[in-house]
Amino acid sequence: MSRIKLPDIAVKGEVEAVIGGVAKDLEVYFDNTEEKEVIKSCIERVHQVGGSLRLLEIKGGEVLAEEIENLLKAILSGSSLESQNVSELLVGALLFIPKYFDFAINHKQDIPLLVLSTVNLLRRSYGKGILTEHLFFGFTYDGDIESYPVNKLNTYSDVGFRAKRLRHMFQVGLLGVLQGGAIQTHVKSMYRAIVRLRKITGDVPFARIWDLGAILLEIIGERRLQPDSSIKSLLGAIDRQIKLVCDFGVGIGEKCPSRDIVSALLYYIIKSGVDNEKITTIKELYDINSDLSLYSEAELDEQRVKLNAPDKKVLKRVSEEILEKLAAIKDGLDQLDRIGDIADEEVSFIRDGIINVIATLSLLELNYASEIMKEIDSFVCKRLGQQDPHGEIMSVVADKIVVVEMAVNNYASGFDNGEGELIAESNYNDAKRLVVKEARINLDKIKNTIEGYMDSYMDAEQIADMPLLLDEVKGALFMLDFNKAAEIIAKCSRYVKEGVIYSRIHPKDVDIDTLTDALVGIEWYLESFEQYDRADSGLLDVASESIDELVG
Structure with missing residues (x-):
């Protein structure tokens, strides 16, 4: 966090106009993608x-x-882009600048971490690696990592x-x-391993890690x-x-640890706020510097609410x-x-209301609820075109309307009777979080x-309901537009059904481990979505590789 220089009204207006x-x-x-001069002009003005x-x-x-300027340059050069929605990403990031500008001016402070998720979306779209929190904060240890105060090599010849x-x-x-169970027990196991590593490698540069x-x-x-x-x-x-210690053995004494990892470890140790000997x-x-000020996640969440707060x-x-x-719909x-059938004017009333x-939901940026309403419209059209004797279609519609109502109610719950207060916008709406939680x-x-x-020595009855659970997860992921994640779950379901249940073949332990990894x-x-309100698709790479090993 840093204090900022307060601009005059003209500068603020100029930035917004540009x-x-x-x-x-x-x-x-x-x-019209042929107008390269337009992109060149945009690059110049964004640079300004x-x-x-x-x-x-x-x-x-x-x-x-x-x-934003880097992404525009990538577009101008004809580089291959990772994102299919570059136009939406660019415009959204552009409009975020005046919003962040207002936040910085109104609160008289600059908190760059608040734009980290947007910055990483931009970087990923033109093929750059994401910035970690400590690097984005500007925290990099630039001191000596090539030696250690004592620099005494271990006496073990079988280090590897x-x-x-x-x-x-x-x-x-x-x-x-990673699986999230019994964290303290698992951390103790990791701690014992790393302390023993310290003993067998001795006071070499790697001892810092x-x-x-x-x-x-x-x-x-x-x-x-x-x-x-x-x-x-x-x-x-x-x-x-x-793994480097495993590979180099006693030769690890001549290697330097990763400066990035040393910096990251220092960053999180300090961020924890723990103070002991x-x-x-x-x-x-x-x-x-003992005065280094780092925001906790709770403090960052509070600042995000302020940043994303429209007038109530x-x-x-x-x-x-x-x-x-x-309610009318x-x-x-x-x-x-x-009744089973209604007059044309009633149909028009329902459709017009849905549209x-x-x-309105799109205008409020309640995009998740808006997408559900589009699904409702599709279901209603389907119902109008056929009979629904078991009420299955209308049952689905009713459930989806409840989700939209929940989204709007949660959105409105931030309001009170005071004047000029602010509320958190749709990025924090609890309806979407509820789907993730489920x-x-x-x-x-x-x-x-x-x-x-x-534990049952691979009794197939134990996993009979597993494909159904996987399909429910897949459906939730598709609702959230997490399509790649949904496809991975679909492959998991296919493996369980075809590779285990239908084939009646006992899988290898390593295959079960691979499925669990996915x-x-x-x-x-x-979890990344719950914490940062943006899902990091890079986290799916391991899951995708794991399941592909099983189903190809």
Whole structure:
């Protein structure tokens, strides 16, 4: 966090005008992709905005403008892009700049971490790696990592062999942490492995990772820091450093540890807020400023709410109108369900109401609820074109309307009777989180089912319901537009049905482990959405690779 220079009204107005002009020109460009001059002009103006933000010392906006400029340059050069919705991503990121500008001015502070998820979406779209939290914060340890205060090599000649055994212990604990069960028990296993590694490698440069890793694991074990997706990724990186010891053996004494990992370990140790003798020693050894101010996740969430907070007065009235329209739509659909056929004007009333609600939800950026209303419209059209003797179609419609009502009610629940207060917008709507929560509950049931299957010496009855649970998770993921994750779950379901249940072949233990790894990858992916309100598709790579090993 940093204080900013307060701009005059003219500068603020200029930035907003430039951004608005660029957004309009991009719409023209994407309608006619031959107009390269349009992109060149956009690049120049975005660069100008970035310069203004740099002068005002608003780093969050500056970095955002820089990444938008990089993506525009990639488009201009004809580079292959990862994202299929580049136009939406660009315009959304552009319009986020004045919003962040207002936040920085109104709260007189710059918190770049608030734009990290958007920055990483931009970077991923043009093929760049994502920025980790500690790097984005600007925290990089640039001191000596090529030596150690004592630099005394171990006396074990079989370092590589011992490291392989300890890596297995570390990996067992790591898998437990990734799966989310009995965290403290698994962390202790990892801690023991890393302490023993410290002993067999001695005071070599790599000891920095073992020392810092042990402290971080202690902090996690004491529940002072939650192992979110970033920390889990860091623990995975430590595992890969252990592999280097396995590969190089005694030669590890001549190798340097990863500066990025050392920096990340220091960052999270300091961020935890724990203050004891070990950490004091670490701060002195690494010359860390004790006044370094890092936001906790709870504090960041609070700031995100402020950043994403529209005025409540008008929105409260709009929310009430949406609920009234939904009630009228439900009455019309109820009549259709009971009578079986209704007049054309009643049909038009229902369809017009649905379309109106879709447009209003989109305007409020309640995109998840808007997509559900589009599904409702599709179901209603299907019902009008055929009989529904068992009420299956209308039952689905009724369930979906309840979800939309929940979304709108949760949106409106942030309102109170005070004047000028703000509410959190749709990115934090609880309806979408509820679907994610239900999916994770089903994933837990699936993992328990697998354990029961293994404990029963592979009794197929134990997994009879597993395909149904997997299909429910798949349906939830498709509802959330997490299509890649849904496809991975579909492959898991196919493997369980065709490769295990129908074939009546007992799978190998390694195949069950591979299936579990794929499920853990999906769970990790959903966890990233719950924490950051954006799902990191990069987290699906391991899951995809795992299931592809089974089904091809």
